[in-house]
Structures are given as structure tokens and as C-alpha cells.
Amino acid sequence: MMQKEKVLLDVKKLALHFSARQGVVQAVDYVDFRLHYNQAVVIIGESGCGKTSMAKAILRLLPRNVATYKGSIHLNDTDIMKLNEEQFRRQVRWVRMSLVPQAAMNALNPVIRVGDQVAEPAIIHLGLDKDAAMQQAIRMFQHVGVPIDFMTRYPFELSGGMRQRVAIAMALVTAPDLIVLDEPTSALDVLTQANIMNLLKRIKKEMGTSYILITHDIGTSSELADSVAVMYAGQIVEESDAMRFFTAPLHPYSQKLMASVPRLHGDTEPDFIVGQPPSLINPPTGCRYADRCHMRFEKCDEDPPVIDYHDGRRVKCWLYVDEGG
């Protein structure tokens, strides 16, 4: 079923390494994943696993100390990695994909009225004049549920949830195909979080937008996910559809991660993972999760291949080597 749908984003062998004083940080280490039209992929991982770097790599928002940046990213059949910076800025960034940054509430400019901030991408990237852009911004404010009279306010006059909505409006104003959401709700209260998730669901349904949702919160991730990619130490260790992932994940890390979620109902005691993720400067040569893994065996000293599991899931673990297709 998933195969028939059209692929929007196809990431192949994407690598983003940074040079630091102590060595090369392999933040994103040759990852593959794909995203279909009007779907949401959730990238789940702990802090320091490279998930924010991956968002930056996809949008090409890179710091100065990049050591390696390669691979291919096809966005509806064009390889956006081949575009130069100017083309990328004109044709891709905010035109076809946009970002809701981490702690979006602090990502707004404190000295510009929020209405102007939302209109700005439309002026710069779509070439609209100011009035048309403001009209577009008004529509976006209505869409995300912020009263129109808030447009002349400054960010500090808005609550956290409202600021988050403004940041989402800003990402939506150019009507991109894809929005990268980097921890969009982690700083918000439970009710606000649920409201924002409702909003994102509605936008997806009404505007046909696709999402890459980057989060460490498994509970929230399930609110939006059509598919899930689990990241560990710079690599994607499991790629799965949401239904199978949330019921029975394959990779031992995913299993433990699911078990570590405290539940409101039921009697299962939550579990935790002993130890810490490895350093991304000199990651272990074998499976990067092996040191913390409860299923470890001899084979794990070698780097596991990504196995195409028979039901379409992909998992990077030696345990499934015989079950692959």
C-alpha cells in the first residue's frame, strides 16, 4: 500500500560530519529514509543522536565547521543536493520545504511584530508585494487559530502556545510541500501540546502537507506518525510504519525505548536503558548500540547491514539477518 503512493522526499546515504577540536563528529552517518506525499515521518531519538543535525542537513542550514556533507536528497525527483546555495535558497528553502525550529517560541524576532514576521517569507521567497503577503499572513493566522488582532503584537505579548502557532504559520505561509518540525511541542504544557498536535493533524488533512517530525517524546510522536524512523548515534536503526512500530518494534533499542515510556494505564513497570549513547567522535566500529543491548551476541562486533524485513520494514540489526528478503 505504501509503495503505491508517490515519494516526496527520498534521502540516500546522507552524511553530515562536523569537525571539532577532538575529532570528527559523525552527527548524521549515511542515513536513508523516504517520505510519501501527505504523510508524516517521525524521527525519534535521544538527545545527541543527530536528529537535529539531520533536519539541518535536509534544509541545508549548516554551521561553519562542516567536515563532510554528502549523499542525495530527492525532493519530488530533483536532487536538491546538486543545487548551489542560491538555487537552493530560491527554489527549495521555504518554497518547497520549511522549518519550525526547536524552541520555536524563542525563534521569533523579539523586535518585529508577529504579523510582519509571518508575512516575510512570502515576500522574500514568493516575491509577493507587502499587501498580498499580509493577506496571505492573515489567512495563515486564521488557519492556525491565532486571532487576527494579534498580528500587530510582539512575540513577548504572546503565550508559549500562541508563539508556537505563529511559528507554524510562518512555516506554512509559502504553502510548502514539506515542513520539518524540530521538537515543536517539547517546551509546552500538556493541553497546549495536544492543541498544537490537533492543529498539525488538521493542516495535514486540509492542506496536504507532509511532515518530518523530530522528537524524543514517543507519546507525542504517535499523534502524528504515519511512519517512524528511529535514530541512534547518528544512524537510523529502524524504519517502520507507525502501526507496526507502536505495537511491536523490531530493533532492541526501539523495544527498550518503547518500554521506557511511562503509561497512564496498565500495570507494566517502565524500563530504562543502562548506560549512555556512544560519543559521535569515535563511535564503536560494530553495532553502535551493542554496549547497551540486552540481545547482544558475537556478531554485534561487526557493523550490521540494514535489513529489508519481509513486511517492508527496515532494521539495522544482526538479529534479523535471516528474516530479510
Place this chain on the structure above:
Amino acid sequence: MESSQNVPLQQQNGDQEAPLLSIQDLRVWFELRKWGFIHAGYVRAVDGVSFDLAHGEAVAVVGESGCGKSSLMKTILGLNRPTDGDLIFDNQRLTESRGGAMREYRAHLGYIQQDPYGALAPFMTVERILSEPMIVNGVRDKEERLRRIHKALTEVKMTPVEDFLHKYPHMLSGGQQQRIVIARAMVMEPKLLVADEPVSMLDASVRVEILRLLRALQEQRNLAVIYITHDLSTVRYFSERILVMYAGQIIEKSEVNELIANPKHPYTVALLNATAEPEAENALVYRDIPPGEPPSLVNPPTGCRFHPRCPHIIRGVCDVNESPEFEVGPGHLVKCWLYE
């Protein structure tokens, strides 16, 4: 440290069942000023909160940001002065305590901050960080300090202790930093621990480990714990009782499992509805969440403070009179007219 300023409570002396901490109709209001001197109203951060905490009991205070839980916490820690109402700790009325008595009281408290990295001085080693509360509270003997540091670090499972003593906070992972914060709270061997969202900044995989550690410490030392959080799903692994706060008031009090199975106040119901369990079906439905945001605490709504957002509002009652607490089950109190 004279305790001459303490006001002993005669009527409670000799009472075996006296709670460790008793809060009675506590109000913490902050004055607003216009142009620096003209009175412009109050922020009613805590407005009539009462509860008791027994020795060795863990109680969770749940609420959204801006509901007054931090002001309540700071008042309990002695950092804010209550505007009205009483705070009674171990039969000492603290409301009027000053200076030395207050310092003595604070030595009985442990405080676990939300953001471990922000809570640890970056230029101090672990040893120095853990010595600090003891220096402040007059543990002069260096050997004794070191002995207590060893004990505390062993308790939080930071072993071998010598490996960590000379490290700086940035050399530790988030989970380890939080353990140091816990160890620092424990070195004075407190009677009451106040934990402000102790795991919200940590990764999912270590959260449970830290919560279990706190739970184990609580049980071993018969500590009373006030656990402040907005995450209902961790509460049941950590505390016996739960207090739900909204707009400066406690709107529901109950035993934890009873509250989760049987929430009464519409706000509590909404909070539980909003808490996502990891299930793929979540993506297919919209959550039933009341619209709007918590009210301003400067001009809180009349009557029930939740009434503008409440789906079950009784017009002419909820928006006029503030509800008293109704008992809906053993130990289950709810401040809502629906249960009159």
C-alpha cells in the same frame, strides 16, 4: 542559630499523627506596580491552597505552567513569603519565622531543580558542589563532609565515587548531572524533598531510572517528597497522592490510581485526555481538548476559575460562586459544582 523566633504550636504538641508539613489556606500574591510605585493589583499566584503532607509521604502537584505551582514550591522552600495563610513544618509555624529559624528550616529541605545543567555551577567540581550546602549549614569538619559526600554519591549510584569527585558538570551526561543534583539535595539529610520536574529535561531512556532512584531514596530514608510536574504519566510511579492545580488553586486531590481511573474535575479529565500514550491510533483522531488558555492570575474569572473553558458549565452557578471542596470518595476531594 537561636530558635527564639520560632512560634511553637501548643495545641499540636505531643500529637503523634501531626503531619510533617501542613499548609493552610496559603496565599501568595505579588503586587503589581505601575510606573514603579502606583499600586496596580495583585498577581494571585497561589490563592487559598491547603494540604497536609505526612512523614515519608510522596505527593505530586500537577498543573500547567502559570498555575502557581512554582510559587507554591518557592514558598515551601522559604524563598517567597506567604501573603496570608499558614505553613507549619514539624509543628513550627514558619509564616512569621525570619533569619536563623528560616535557615534552620531550610537545612531540613532538599531541592531538586528542573534543569540539572543550569542548577550546577560550571566552575565547581562535583566535590565542591556537594560540599557547598554543608559549608553553608555549618558542617565544619572536612572529614565528615567527605564521608557524607561518599554516602550521597553511593546512594545515587555514582560509583566509584573517586572517579566523579573531581569532574566538572560539563563532563557528565544529563542523567549523571541530575544524580549530582539529587546527591546535593541529600547531603544535609533532609526530611522533605521538593523535586521540581526532576526528569522533564532528561531523555526518555533515563527518566525512569532517575524516578526509580528517587523512589528508592524516599523509601529508604522515609523522606517526604513534593513532586512537581506537568506529566501525569510519571506520577503513578512516584507518588501516592496527587494534587491538581489550576489558576492558583488546588481543584482536585486524590490518591493517584483513583484519580487516573476516576477523574472528576473537568480540567483533570482534560489533562488525562491530553496525555498521549504511544499508540498508532492516536494519529487518526483529534483529541478532545477544551479551547483557550489558563486565565490571567491578576483578574481571575469569578466563580470557578475553569468555567470559561469548561464543557460542563452550569450557568448561574459556576460563573458566580466559587465551589467548595466536595468529597466524592474516600480521600478524593474535588472543587467543582458538578459534584454538589
